[in-house]
Amino acid sequence: MVQASMLNEIIQKFVTSISGIEGAALVTPDGLSLVSVLPSSMDEERTAAMSAAILSLGERIGQELVRGLVARIVVEGEKGYSVMVSCGRDAVLLVLASKETKQGLLFLEIKRLVRELMPLLG
Amino acid sequence: MEILKIAVTGNVGAGKTTFIRTISEIEVVDTERRITDEKIASWKENTTVALDFGRLTLNSEQIVHMYGTPGQARFDFMWDIILNKVHAYILLVAVHRPQDFRGARRILTYINQRVQIPMIIGLTHTDCEGAWQKDDVILALGLTNQNIDLPVVDVNAENPNSVAQCLLTLLEQWQPKPTT
Ligand SMILES: Nc1nc2c(ncn2[C@@H]2O[C@H](COP(=O)(O)OP(=O)(O)O)[C@@H](O)[C@H]2O)c(=O)[nH]1
Ligand SMILES: [Mg+2]
Numbered sequence: 001m002v003q004a005s006m007l008n009e010i011i012q013k014f015v016t017s018i019s020g021i022e023g024a025a026l027v028t029p030d031g032l033s034l035v036s037v038l039p040s041s042m043d044e045e046r047t048a049a050m051s052a053a054i055l056s057l058g059e060r061i062g063q064e065l066v067r068g069l070v071a072r073i074v075v076e077g078e079k080g081y082s083v084m085v086s087c088g089r090d091a092v093l094l095v096l097a098s099k100e101t102k103q104g105l106l107f108l109e110i111k112r113l114v115r116e117l118m119p120l121l122g
Numbered sequence: 123m124e125i126l127k128i129a130v131t132g133n134v135g136a137g138k139t140t141f142i143r144t145i146s147e148i149e150v151v152d153t154e155r156r157i158t159d160e161k162i163a164s165w166k167e168n169t170t171v172a173l174d175f176g177r178l179t180l181n182s183e184q185i186v187h188m189y190g191t192p193g194q195a196r197f198d199f200m201w202d203i204i205l206n207k208v209h210a211y212i213l214l215v216a217v218h219r220p221q222d223f224r225g226a227r228r229i230l231t232y233i234n235q236r237v238q239i240p241m242i243i244g245l246t247h248t249d250c251e252g253a254w255q256k257d258d259v260i261l262a263l264g265l266t267n268q269n270i271d272l273p274v275v276d277v278n279a280e281n282p283n284s285v286a287q288c289l290l291t292l293l294e295q296w297q298p299k300p301t302t
Contacts, residue, residue, distance in 0.1 A: 030159070
């Protein structure tokens with residue numbers, strides 16, 4: 001599929017060209033992997049399911065506690081960030097970044113990436 | 123006030139979300155997403171990706187909290203999270219889909235290897251075409267030798283009385299641990 005290879009290319013470029021980004025994956029809202037560029041130690045299938053699960057819970061919390069549309073879920077760990085954002089109706093984006101990454105810049109880059117991916121996910 | 127926490131588990135389409143929706147007194151917190159897996163999407167629209175949560179007040183002293191798990195094995199980390207927090211569980215099995223019995227057995231083994239808590243098996247879709255008889259399901263699930271007293275009940279997840287009956291059967295299994 002042309003589209004899948006384009007998505008792959010964009011994600012690949014994102015991970016390699018931006019410093020501090022350690023991985024990224026695009027998954028369906030029900031947790032199936034579409035494209036992933038992840039450290040080899042990570043299980044693609046489980047990572048996809050986890051991203052979908054946490055985003056759905058976060059969105060449900062946003063709704064329950066009247067926080068409006070959820071922009072992103074951030075899991076900040078000792079060793080870095082996992083960021084989950086909704087990427088239109090048909091996909092969820094996961095980005096892994098190192099602890100040294102500046103949060104503001106990271107969110108900005110993710111926003112750009114989502115804007116680039118959206119038209120392809122149509 | 124005592125909170126009895128139970129999990130409702132089983133394969134995709136067994137009736138977990140419906141079970142909780144049917145009996146919960148609060149609007150169920152669900153996390154359903156459209157199914158993209160083509161094999162399943164042909165017969166089911168949505169699937170739970172994190173959990174379902176519902177509540178039922180039994181009396182002035184007891185409340186039941188119900189946690190529904192996702193059905194697909196890729197979400198087994200959610201099974202861990204939920205099962206470590208509950209006191210008992212129900213495994214729902216759709217008896218008109220024998221191709222799912224292996225999956226049900228897998229869930230059963232997975233859980234039994236991790237926690238020892240009261241449980242029952244609820245057979246759903248007994249009213250559907252191609253439904254297996256109870257004894258045959260018990261055989262297919264490999265329950266004949268071990269778990270002799272394990273209750274296996276029919277339940278229609280869409281029927282409040284039937285769901286209540288099933289829940290009561292589970293509560294009867296309760297062996298409150300002596301507090302030390
Ligand atoms: N006929 C019949 N339909 C049922 C029964 N239990 C559940 N259903 C239906 O089966 C479908 C799948 O149920 P759902 O709760 O989404 O399954 P889940 O994947 O386990 O959460 C729904 O359309 C339910 O209404 C039953 O005992 N009989
Ligand atoms: Mg469900």
